[in-house]
Amino acid sequence: MGRQPCCDKLGVKKGPWTAEEDKKLINFILTNGQCCWRAVPKLAGLRRCGKSCRLRWTNYLRPDLKRGLLTDAEEQLVIDLHARLGNRWSKIAARLPGRTDNEIKNHWNTHIKKKLLKMGIDPVTHEPLQKETNKSNETLPDVEIFPAESQKLEPEPNVSTASATTASSEDQNSSSSPTENSSTDESRLLDNILDNVSDYDPLMSYLLEDEAPPIADVPLDFPAAAQNFDNSVQGMPFLDEYCSWLMDCQDFGIHDFGFDCFSDIDISNVLNTLEMGNKE
DNA sequence: AATGGTGTCAACCGCCGCGAC
DNA sequence: TGTCGCGGCGGTTGACACCAT
Numbered sequence: 001m002g003r004q005p006c007c008d009k010l011g012v013k014k015g016p017w018t019a020e021e022d023k024k025l026i027n028f029i030l031t032n033g034q035c036c037w038r039a040v041p042k043l044a045g046l047r048r049c050g051k052s053c054r055l056r057w058t059n060y061l062r063p064d065l066k067r068g069l070l071t072d073a074e075e076q077l078v079i080d081l082h083a084r085l086g087n088r089w090s091k092i093a094a095r096l097p098g099r100t101d102n103e104i105k106n107h108w109n110t111h112i113k114k115k116l117l118k119m120g121i122d123p124v125t126h127e128p129l130q131k132e133t134n135k136s137n138e139t140l141p142d143v144e145i146f147p148a149e150s151q152k153l154e155p156e157p158n159v160s161t162a163s164a165t166t167a168s169s170e171d172q173n174s175s176s177s178p179t180e181n182s183s184t185d186e187s188r189l190l191d192n193i194l195d196n197v198s199d200y201d202p203l204m205s206y207l208l209e210d211e212a213p214p215i216a217d218v219p220l221d222f223p224a225a226a227q228n229f230d231n232s233v234q235g236m237p238f239l240d241e242y243c244s245w246l247m248d249c250q251d252f253g254i255h256d257f258g259f260d261c262f263s264d265i266d267i268s269n270v271l272n273t274l275e276m277g278n279k280e
Numbered sequence: 281a282a283t284g285g286t287g288t289c290a291a292c293c294g295c296c297g298c299g300a301c
Numbered sequence: 302t303g304t305c306g307c308g309g310c311g312g313t314t315g316a317c318a319c320c321a322t
Contacts, residue, residue: 090310106289
């Protein structure tokens with residue numbers, strides 16, 4: 001392959017994880033929580049580098065992950081967020097509870113990109129391809145044109161023109177080069193964008209609120225996490241997905257994997273609570 | 281049934297930012 | 302202030318599954 005391995009120490013295993021390795025990692029994290037990732041492989045008895053362990057955990061083993069394809073709503077949200085944030089997958093993923101940046105990135109590259117191209121929309125700029133070619137000399141688009149949002153976000157004099165314009169340019173920048181010019185400016189810009197979004201779209205508003213922590217950020221004290229989970233999902237638009245995830249967990253047989261901590265969580269209670277929250 | 285092409289996604293790589301010292 | 306180590310991020314790769322011929 002000729003790739004320079006990041007974990008080239010002797011005896012460090014690479015490639016797909018085995019069920020045995022997964023089990024070891026899960027058991028370790030559940031027993032000890034997430035500590036120094038570098039120490040994890042040694043302490044957990046794994047011949048992997050810490051980075052690999054972290055990746056495996058965050059992208060695949062984390063119990064709060066959703067499985068399966070993105071729903072239409074999620075997909076639309078990803079598109080909306082990508083229009084604003086560019087290829088900042090982790091930021092996008094943070095707004096989709098139970099989804100990982102890797103998953104969203106993959107889905108973007110394999111599904112959404114093609115979908116948008118088919119619709120005649122440039123997946124990078126989110127502008128119609130036709131228009132894109134016509135305005136090749138322009139440096140910045142005046143207004144970001146994005147079908148779903150252009151309907152929702154009526155241009156308002158004082159609000160989003162500046163940030164939308166900047167967002168588009170930032171979008172373009174970020175897709176070609178991840179380097180940020182100014183993190184302070186950027187966060188201010190992001191805040192503006194998020195504020196403006198909140199003015200228009202309740203769904204986006206909810207998902208973009210910093211006060212509503214994504215499930216992924218719930219600390220890994222699982223019984224406590226279950227409580228936070230319980231609280232944080234009240235009124236969530238994706239309740240069905242959480243329910244199905246919990247169902248999946250049961251189907252999957254989490255105890256087989258050493259998820260004994262879940263014995264502290266009465267999943268049916270959680271489900272009931274979720275359903276009650278959904279009805280309210 | 282065999283084979284080649286294409287799509288999907290888990291995992292890796294290298295860079296960057298941040299905190300500790 | 303500079304250096305180092307760690308975690309996180311985004312881009313990319315490669316193995317595998319699926320489909321068409």
